[in-house]
Amino acid sequence: MNLFSIAYNDIQEILMQLHGKDALKSAPDVFSRIAVDPPKDYQHGDLTTNAAMVLSKSEGKNPRILADLLLPEIQKLEYVEDAKIAGAGFINIKVKKILLHKLLASILTLGDLYGSCDVGKGTKINVEYVSANPTGPLHAGHSRPSVAGDVIANLLLKTGFDVQKEYYINDGGGQTEKLAKSAYVRYREALGQDIGEIPEGLYPGEYLKDVGQGLVQKYGDQFLHAPQEVWLEEFRVFTVNFLMDEIKTTLEKFGITNMVFRSEDALVKDGSVDAAIETLRAKGLIYKGILEAPKGVQIDEWESKEQLIFKSSEFGDDVDRPLQRSDGSWTYFAKDLAYHYDKYRRGFKQQIDVLGADHGGYVKRIVAGLKALTDGDGVLEVRICQMVNFLDNGQPVKMSKRAGTFITLEDIIDAVGKDVARFVMLTRKNDAHIDLDYSKVKEQSKENPVFYVQYAHARCHSVFRQTKEVFPDMRSSSDITLDSFNHLSPDEIHLLWFIGQFPMCVEHAALLKEPHRIVYYLYDLSALFHSLWNKGKEDAMLRFILPDHKDTTFARICLISALQTTLKNGLEILGVKALEEMRS
RNA sequence: GCGCCCGUAGCUCAGAAGGAUAGAGCGCAGGAUUCCUAAUCCUGAGGCCAUGGGUUCGAAUCCCGUCGGGCGCACCA
Structure with missing residues (x-):
């Protein structure tokens, strides 16, 4: 209700x-x-x-x-x-009070469903997020778009959309070839060879040592002296699978589950890319031409050459975009077009991509691409998450995949737990930068609002536990009568009124794709409750449990039960576990 | 040079599809615990919403310019 x-x-x-x-x-x-x-x-x-x-x-x-x-x-x-x-x-x-009574009764009846609605009307919608390259473990930079995407998907689920969470595996480009060559170096290393410095242009990360060991386990030394063309494809597939397995494990630890994985390489091989390009060609949206170099930036080795170009500027992009590289292979953009068209053909007219701010310049062309491919029937909405500045004791943490030094997502989860990590990532709207001091988050200090909300939820359970001792025979809170309801104080009605805003908050957050609204709502809701709690310290009659007033106690338990349901449902959307006790 | 995002209290940020007196946390100054967890609460100080125009009954919010910051700018993903 x-x-x-x-x-x-x-x-x-x-x-x-x-x-x-x-x-x-x-x-x-x-x-x-x-x-x-x-x-x-x-x-x-x-x-x-x-x-x-x-x-x-x-x-x-x-x-x-x-x-x-x-x-x-x-x-x-x-x-x-x-x-x-x-x-x-x-x-x-x-x-009238009778309406508020109805509200409370409905929350108690709805339980886990409170906050749900059907504005989505079962519309199919695809939310793509994470989609990190399978060339290394997920790192701190992936954390925010991953959580944002996951929670946007949860919100849409809660509001009646038919949601698919999806991960695009970029396993088709030259990067994975480089990766295979890097893995080969580690393979030789695992077989006891002195590899010296990792050659320029290959991935130097230590995480590839495990891949090397895995390769030895599977293939022994049979490729040690074999020429590249013999092992390259084999190693490429092995390494990508190996790293994707690690990524999937990390995602699970991060509370991200039920994703569908879609491979770029597979799209190329099954002809989806050719088909998408053909569709554009049939619409007369492709031409051969020469692109001008962008002004104001120094680009070494600019090659002014004729290539296959898509008229993306006719669909809102700033300039037209190339579909083929100088060697004739598809650009990333061409393959990504095919991928989004593939989603459309799988029935997803509504699509959402959640990306990091470093991909901001990519948005217009891919939105334009889907519009062109589907004559405007498929709509892609891209949510950009601004950067997170990772600090450690106030000092910026330097991260570089190339140098192989970075905080992995695993590191963060292990240090602070997935619940804190997720919550912190959601405490700002997507457009705003976050400064996240790694050491402060590790400290779990009171500056972290997740504890404030968790504490409110734990306090609800504390009241339930106490009630059981004072009134062992207290009836279930699901059947509150209007008579009982009338025992609630004005401040308590105020709290109920705020609880009543939860469904609206969820709906707004879902339609606007703004997960942070849930965080702020839960924070404010918790504040109202903590305040109410403390009033019981000044006036004993305002305490929730009154041993001499069973009816009033019952009404208050009902209210707190509704509160606890709301907090729990809200945290569930965020993918954060609601704690029943703060002491562990 | 171009595109996208941002500019609100000392600091970090909210501000509800244009609405009533612009809010919270931290920090600062004070206060509350024989009592369900004080990991909490209460009181106070602190703002020309970067800036100049425009739209209207009404603008922090929408439009244009300026200044300041972030991200990106074939043939990487």
């Missing part, structure tokens, strides 16, 4: 009726732009609507006059206790 959507629908109905009676002349699509929100100040009421102000322009009337027209109709709604006009034309609504 969602107070705000109930009122929204009823007010829509009122507007339509007034429209029918010619009291309003605005087109009905103007009506949908009105909002029913929580008032800025709780003192103003439970709900507020800007309907009068939104209609003002199309009606050509002063908002106050329109508010006067709407007010009596709103007052007639059965659950409205009181409604008033305020400010420039807000209509503030105070609802």
Whole structure:
């Protein structure tokens, strides 16, 4: 149950009726732009609507006059206790207790489902994230887009979309060939050869030593003196699989599961790339030409040469983009086009890519590409996560795949746990940079808001435990009556009212793809609860458990049960486990 | 040179599809514990929302310019 959507629908109905009676002349699509929100100040009421102000322009009337027209109709709604006009034309609504009682009862009944809705209407949607190159372990830089993508997928799931979480394996380019050659060096090393320095241009990372050992286990020394063409493809496949297995293990540890993996190499081999390019060609969107070098940047070895080019600028990109390299092979872009077209052909008209900020320059061309391939039927939305500045004791941590020195995602998870790591990554909106001091996160100091929220949840369970001791025969909280409900204090009703905003928060977060909204909501919700808790320290009658007042205690347990459900469901969306006790 | 993102309290950041007196944490100054976990709470100080215009009943929010910061800029992924 969602107070705000109930009122929204009823007010829509009122507007339509007034429209029918010619009291309003605005087109009905103007009506949908009105909002029913929580008032800025709780003192103003439970709900507020800007309907009068939104209609003002199309009606050509002063908002106050329109508010006067709407007010009596709103007052007639059965659950409205009181409604008033305020400010420039807000209509503030105070609802009857019976509605809040219904709200509480519905939360207790819904349990895990509280916060869910069906705005997605079962629409198929594909969320692609992580998609790290299988040339090494996941590192700290992958952490944020991975969590953001995962939580966006969770949000969409919660709001009724048919979601597929997907990982694109970049196993088709020259990078994996380099990788195979690097693995060969480690293979020789594992067989006891002195390899000296890792040759320039190969991956120097120590993590490849395990791959070398694995290769020896599988192949013995049979390739030690074999020419490259004999082992290259074999080693390439082995190494990619080996590293993907490690990546999958890390993802699981990070709480990212149920992903579908799609291989770039497979798309090339099964002809998907040729098919996609052919589709573009048939639409007349491909030509042979020479691209100009971009101004203002120094590019060594610029080769002015005719190549195959896609007219992406006709679909919103800044310039046209090449599809083939000078050696005739497909560019990454060409293959990625095919991949997104492949998703479309698998039924995903709605697609989301979650990328790091270093891929920001790539967005326009791939969005343009899908639009062109599907005549606008397939829509790709790209969410960019800004960089995380990793610090250690205030000092920037230098990371470079080339040098082989970086903090791996595993390192972070092992040090602070996946729950803290995930939560911290979500404490900023995607567009904002995060400074993350590795040593501070390791300390698990109180500056980390995850503990604040966890503590609130743990306190709920503490109350449940205490209640059991004081009232061993306390009945289940699922059947709260209106009588019991009336025992709640105004502050407690206030908390319930805030709990009632959860579904709206989830819906907004999902539609806007902004996971951080859930974090801030949970934080504020926790703050309200901690504050309430402390009031029991000053006034014993405000404590949740009153040994001499069983009915009041029961009502409060019901409230706390609803709170605990909300906290838990919220944390679940974030992929963070709700703790029942802080002591472990 | 071009594209994308950002600029809100001393610091780190929220700000709800344009709405009421711009919020939180940290830090700072004070205070609360015979009591369900003080990992908490309460009070106070602190802002020309970078800047100049525009749109409107109304702008931190939308549009344009300027300044400052980040990321990216064939044939890497």
